[in-house]
Amino acid sequence: MAAASSRWQRMAAACFVLAALAMWAAPAACGARAGWASYPARPAEVVASWVAQGRYYAHANNSCAPGQQCGTYTQVVWRRTAEVGCAQATCTTGATLTICLYNPHGNVQGQSPY
Numbered sequence: 001m002a003a004a005s006s007r008w009q010r011m012a013a014a015c016f017v018l019a020a021l022a023m024w025a026a027p028a029a030c031g032a033r034a035g036w037a038s039y040p041a042r043p044a045e046v047v048a049s050w051v052a053q054g055r056y057y058a059h060a061n062n063s064c065a066p067g068q069q070c071g072t073y074t075q076v077v078w079r080r081t082a083e084v085g086c087a088q089a090t091c092t093t094g095a096t097l098t099i100c101l102y103n104p105h106g107n108v109q110g111q112s113p114y
Helices: 002-024 043-056 071-076
Strands: 031-037 083-090 096-103
Touching (some): 031 043, 043 083, 043 096
Antiparallel strands (some): 031 096
């Protein structure tokens, strides 16, 4: 049983490495976001999880609540983004990887997303 578990761990790691390579290969002008789920997540579910970060974002002072992350939310809603391309793959472990590229990228220091 330990050998099978180890094999699945290696497969999951390989899928994660592919995600990292995809993010690294994105053109410099693009923003990139990746979502990793340990189960077969639907694309809409992944994007909804990114948008849910919006509850921590304060537009009035362009900040995020302490201890929270808002960068994925602000990239999704960035007003100057003109093109979005997303892809999704299911790894052999059943985990799902969703990657979106945004052109031009958002999250520009000192600028508000909208």
